[in-house]
Amino acid sequence: MLKGKKTLIRPLEEEDIDRLYEWVNDQEVNLWASGSWPLSTLLNRELLRDRYLQESADGQRFAVLNEKNVLIGTIGFRDFNIPARSASLFISIGDKNFWGKGYGTDALITFVRFLFSQWNLHRLSLDTWDGNTRAIKAYEKAGFQVEGRQREARYILGKYHDAILMGLLKKDFE
Ligand SMILES: CC(C)(COP(=O)(O)OP(=O)(O)OC[C@H]1O[C@@H](n2cnc3c(N)ncnc32)[C@H](O)[C@@H]1OP(=O)(O)O)[C@@H](O)C(=O)NCCC(=O)NCCS
Numbered sequence: 001m002l003k004g005k006k007t008l009i010r011p012l013e014e015e016d017i018d019r020l021y022e023w024v025n026d027q028e029v030n031l032w033a034s035g036s037w038p039l040s041t042l043l044n045r046e047l048l049r050d051r052y053l054q055e056s057a058d059g060q061r062f063a064v065l066n067e068k069n070v071l072i073g074t075i076g077f078r079d080f081n082i083p084a085r086s087a088s089l090f091i092s093i094g095d096k097n098f099w100g101k102g103y104g105t106d107a108l109i110t111f112v113r114f115l116f117s118q119w120n121l122h123r124l125s126l127d128t129w130d131g132n133t134r135a136i137k138a139y140e141k142a143g144f145q146v147e148g149r150q151r152e153a154r155y156i157l158g159k160y161h162d163a164i165l166m167g168l169l170k171k172d173f174e
Helices: 014-024 029-034 045-053 103-117 133-143
Strands: 007-013 060-065 071-081 087-090 123-128 145-156 159-169
Touching: 007 103, 014 029, 014 045, 014 071, 060 103, 071 103, 087 103, 103 133, 123 133, 123 145, 133 145, 133 159
Parallel strands: 087 123
Antiparallel strands: 007 060, 060 071, 071 087, 123 159, 145 159
């Protein structure tokens, strides 16, 4: 269990699947998280079990809990590149009651610290889109910098948006 100031991070368990199922099929969460919706109804519990509970050499997902040990979201990494010691980070606070209250930033800082200190990663990358100001602010508060912008790379609610590429080096985090 990783402990932040407001959040706890632990491995995902079978009992978490129902909440994850609600969130991945919630259009608003999905809109902010990936910028593409609606989500396929084929994404059923079995697929979620494979996606969230199976360990993969390429990445892992974890549960984000609040101070009362209640599951509020997930965080993880993928695209693990061994020689470069880099990976891509992703986070989704699926419970909307916990948006904009500092939980995302706290989980990011806690998880990034874990990846830099325990996994000895050198660099983390992530991407979002220009309309997700809340995510960009949270990433910046955790130390990420905007490194690039892909013009009109996303199409969201009938409009093109730029993809925002962000990165963080271990030495900058420390
Ligand atoms: C993105 C996410 C992880 C951020 O976590 P969070 O707990 O909501 O964010 P925090 O409260 O830690 O920080 C958000 C910052 O944005 C600001 N903010 C909050 N709501 C906002 C809004 N609607 N628009 C713009 N800024 C907003 C906050 O004031 C805060 O900045 P401040 O501390 O300088 O005041 C979370 O909202 C989330 O998972 N959302 C849905 C999925 C998603 O967007 N995932 C990221 C995909 S790239």
